Amino acid sequence: MGSETRSGRPKALGLISGGLDSTLAARILTEQGIEVEGVHFSTGFCKVDHRRALGRPEDLERPARVRNEALRAGADLAVPVDVVDVAEEYLREVVLRPRHGYGSAMNPCIDCRIFMLRKAGELARERGAEIVFTGEVVGQRPMSQHHAALALIEEESGLRGSLLRPLSAAHLPPTEAEKAGRIDRSRLGAAHGRARRVQLELARRFGIEEFPTPSGGCCFLADRNFAARLRDLLAHREPRSIAREDLVLLKVGRHFRLAHDLKAIFGRDEVESRLLRREARGRSVCQVVDGRGSLGLVEGEPGPREMRELAALAVRYSSHRAAAEVPVRIGREGQEQRLSASAVREERIRELRIGWA
């Protein structure tokens, strides 16, 4: 990697999530006069991004619930943070083929770190940064941040000797830049484990008052319902055809598989139905005619029997679920057909529903 910047200062590129740890890691380095840039990889599986996409009024009124924390951290630190969209590449290279396996659902935590660090390494080379850094803390996360995992991740991401974890550096072998004295190892951190005492102390010292609470569980891939829907999609669609927009739809509503090439998604409330309408883009939708029910987005071309089943689902998720012969509208905008149905039976729902805990 390049070792000199135009300013003559060492330069480091960090994975910035906007959480306290990565923010502190960046601050520890800028305090030493190191030139810092950040990158945030957007995978399409972030729960906060989904909350942002739904745009519930109560969330939009509170910027802290919808803002992109990586950009917020970049703004507060006055370092440029780049957001990079890796959704489709990430799905194919990491989610579908994890070399180190999944966690509790479809979360490939170790492969995910390797992927992001390898990408960060490429970006660092392009930008003349000699160090890639993260906010990782030794022993903080059981799967991806114990000693052996950190070493494996460093090796497989091709960053041996150039990957710095400023918060925990005292517990890890020195990087080349530390050995050469371009980074002062004595001013790096010694945080360890799940207790956040060291981080909170550093936050006080740096005057960092505003940071999101550590949430964990912020990735849809660790959610079993979501994982079931993703597995279903992969069983019925060519992975290459799956785009970022398909991932948006996997996070919303109740999902039903009616045939290999036919699926329906019904919103669970008005906000979800609005998102489904927005995402319809030429696809069929179905809903009870008076609008007092969930909107269903139909992926595929239903035949007559499937139209009746879709209508029965629309009645089930409406205010008329106890009524018979409820009028339902199905089809693409401007080409809707009308038919009448009663609510689908509960046992049939269990057969059709995907990812129902």
Place this chain on the structure above:
Amino acid sequence: MTVARVDTRGLYCPVPVLRTRDRLRGLSPGAILEVVADDPVVLTDMPLFCRSHGHEYLGHDRGPAGELCLRIRKGGGARGE
């Protein structure tokens, strides 16, 4: 001065910010970029993006169909690259 424009309607954040960054790369310092969007979250993300990258966020108004039109002045420093 002609105003450059990027249309991000139909895209969810952070994608509108990524399109904005790409479009700004082709402009000179001081140039104005208008970003059209329909995801309201862009109003939270864009000022943060501008502060992070050294651009000036000039505010927004609504277009005839209710779409958001944000205006940005490209910064001159190295952070904007």
